[in-house]
């Protein structure tokens with residue numbers, strides 16, 4: 001494996017928050033890698049440190065100890081200059097559970113994309129308009145939807161806008177923080193399929209934070225399992241889900257009530273990503 005294949009290299013990441021007079025260790029000794037073309041899942045119960053770990057990877061939170069590199073860039077160093085921030089934006093973009101907070105309620109879909117392209121895109125105005133159309137096509141937003149404000153879109157449509165906006169920056173990877181958790185199961189399936197199609201078209205890799213191991217199973221190749229700030233299990237998603245070594249992981253898996261019937265492929269339209277160990281993807 002060459003250095004170019006390593007998307008994330010994290011070593012001994014630790015994050016301590018002040019809590020009252022004491023402190024709370026949110027992440028302890030997290031060491032993992034994500035390689036090119038292999039989506040990574042981060043799972044764990046609420047409060048286990050998933051988002052804190054992801055925020056350190058994004059450079060949004062400074063670790064108390066440890067190192068994290070994304071495509072060779074040291075994310076523990078604050079990006080101060082405009083050019084450094086733009087470079088960072090092209091490494092990672094984030095999509096949250098409810099994009100309402102990150103979408104400007106007064107902006108139409110098109111104007112939101114226009115703004116991102118004006119900052120991060122290349123080419124002239126005409127090129128950018130073509131790119132807006134291309135992005136909307138890619139995520140399946142109709143002409144009518146492109147002219148609407150976020151409040152006039154459904155949850156699934158808003159998530160498509162958030163994905164288009166992340167893609168407009170042409171990032172190396174997208175971090176999805178519970179990005180389908182608030183959606184109905186059938187819409188979840190559509191968005192997961194969309195993400196797989198987008199990956200095929202653009203080569204963007206995903207880090208997916210989710211408490212839903214069925215979703216993680218469909219989208220990711222490798223997974224890390226977090227408990228009380230520590231990584232307690234990591235490996236190929238197929239192996240970890242099918243033969244968890246930790247009782248904690250088994251409990252997480254079995255606590256998804258629909259896991260079994262969704263695994264059987266009843267969830268229409270979702271490409272089954274989990275493959276038996278040893279077979280090619």
Ligand SMILES: Nc1ncnc2c1ncn2[C@@H]1O[C@H](COP(=O)(O)OP(=O)(O)OP(=O)(O)O)[C@@H](O)[C@H]1O
Nearest residue numbers: 017018024026044045046047048049050051052053
């Ligand atoms: N800014 C902060 N200040 C103080 N404590 C924090 C801060 N951010 C997170 N924590 C604490 O760190 C721990 C890990 O939080 P984190 O949000 O990373 O967990 P999580 O696994 O993403 O949880 P959830 O699934 O509920 O989002 C929690 O106990 C949380 O209260």
